[in-house]
Amino acid sequence: MIAREEVERVVARNSKPGSPMLSVYLDVDPTQEVNRQRGFEPALKNMLRTIEGQLNSDRERKVFAGNALRVMRFVSGYKPTAQGLVMFGREADGFFWHRELHAPLRNDAHWDDSPHLRPLLETMDDYERYGVILTDKARARLFTVFLGEIEEHSGVFTADDVRHTKTVGTDHWRSQTHFERTSDLHALWHLKQVAEKMVLLADARRFDRLVLAGPVEATTELERLLPKRLLARLAGSMALSVEATGLQVLEATRRFERPALREMENDLVKKLIATAAKKVQADTGLLATLNALNKNRVWRLLYAEGFAPQGRRCADCTALMGEGQPVCDHCGGNTEPVGDLIERIVERVVGVGGKVEAVRGPAAELLKEAGSIGAFMRF
Numbered sequence: 368m369i370a371r372e373e374v375e376r377v378v379a380r381n382s383k384p385g386s387p388m389l390s391v392y393l394d395v396d397p398t399q400e401v402n403r404q405r406g407f408e409p410a411l412k413n414m415l416r417t418i419e420g421q422l423n424s425d426r427e428r429k430v431f432a433g434n435a436l437r438v439m440r441f442v443s444g445y446k447p448t449a450q451g452l453v454m455f456g457r458e459a460d461g462f463f464w465h466r467e468l469h470a471p472l473r474n475d476a477h478w479d480d481s482p483h484l485r486p487l488l489e490t491m492d493d494y495e496r497y498g499v500i501l502t503d504k505a506r507a508r509l510f511t512v513f514l515g516e517i518e519e520h521s522g523v524f525t526a527d528d529v530r531h532t533k534t535v536g537t538d539h540w541r542s543q544t545h546f547e548r549t550s551d552l553h554a555l556w557h558l559k560q561v562a563e564k565m566v567l568l569a570d571a572r573r574f575d576r577l578v579l580a581g582p583v584e585a586t587t588e589l590e591r592l593l594p595k596r597l598l599a600r601l602a603g604s605m606a607l608s609v610e611a612t613g614l615q616v617l618e619a620t621r622r623f624e625r626p627a628l629r630e631m632e633n634d635l636v637k638k639l640i641a642t643a644a645k646k647v648q649a650d651t652g653l654l655a656t657l658n659a660l661n662k663n664r665v666w667r668l669l670y671a672e673g674f675a676p677q678g679r680r681c682a683d684c685t686a687l688m689g690e691g692q693p694v695c696d697h698c699g700g701n702t703e704p705v706g707d708l709i710e711r712i713v714e715r716v717v718g719v720g721g722k723v724e725a726v727r728g729p730a731a732e733l734l735k736e737a738g739s740i741g742a743f744m745r746f
């Protein structure tokens with residue numbers, strides 16, 4: 368399963384001036400007729416040829432050819448089991464990274480000093496990370512679901528945990544629950560442990576939302592026991608055998624993917640605008656965002672998908688500037704135009720461990736009124 372930390376590691380290898388990286392996004396969706404005939408191979412060759420045609424020196428063409436060969440070799444031996452394939456490579460330091468994505472991807476290739484991360488990050492933002500708790504009266508299993516992949520975290524709920532968890536004050540107990548009425552106190556006690564442990568897990572595993580699964584009586588009871596802040600993240604409950612396989616859990620939770628995210632984006636943009644109005648921990652608009660970025664203060668960046676402003680970069684301190692700024696705000700150095708400004712911004716935010724969200728639809732419309740971009744600050 369792809370993790371944010373992994374993308375951050377790719378970013379950490381970014382920007383080696385004079386030593387470009389090849390970034391490739393390939394639509395390999397096996398349900399497409401053309402891909403059943405391995406049509407993604409000629410598509411890849413075409414993209415690589417296009418880049419090659421734009422190179423200026425023999426030296427650069429030679430370096431590129433080595434990178435192109437690496438990617439083509441990998442793809443020629445590749446059997447698609449997902450919709451998209453992402454690859455980043457730089458032969459100069461033997462770096463090659465690839466992942467399959469269970470999400471639609473558009474063909475895209477870049478040859479640049481830094482990895483072209485935007486489509487990957489946007490795809491990751493399109494999907495929420497779900498925690499699934501599968502439990503009955505005696506057992507509990509934890510799964511995370513992200514981008515069409517599922518992972519089971521074994522050993523999360525162990526007998527050992529239960530033994531060492533301190534007893535909860537009786538004031539937290541809700542009286543006359545189903546389990547108490549049926550005198551199944553051990554089951555109630557077990558579910559209480561699960562509910563408590565969930566609070567820690569939700570933070571550690573970075574769930575956006577939570578799904579409860581298992582026999583109805585167990586999920587109903589667990590829902591009653593969940594603390595409020597987790598209830599707010601509850602996507603739903605479903606009946607499922609506690610013995611279900613990962614694949615069965617994935618299939619069953621598919622329906623919780625996605626639509627809620629749009630609501631969340633809307634709320635997030637509203638919150639950004641309201642916070643920015645107070646001028647404390649957020650700001651909106653390109654110049655204010657760049658200013659915060661250059662001070663490494665951006666904690667969470669939001670921009671309207673498709674927003675593609677022009678910009679400049681300081682040749683001395685690499686600070687990013689707006690289009691009309693020939694001189695750097697920070698060091699007084701000269702600035703030069705940069706290609707994809709948003710890409711440079713995103714890269715920098717991710718590089719310092721910040722979050723990035725490309726918002727769409729109504730959330731994007733709302734954000735456009737505030738300059739199409741903004742950020743929550745670190746301090």
Ligand SMILES: [Zn+2]
Pocket residue numbers: 681682683684685686695696697698699700
């Ligand atoms: Zn500067």
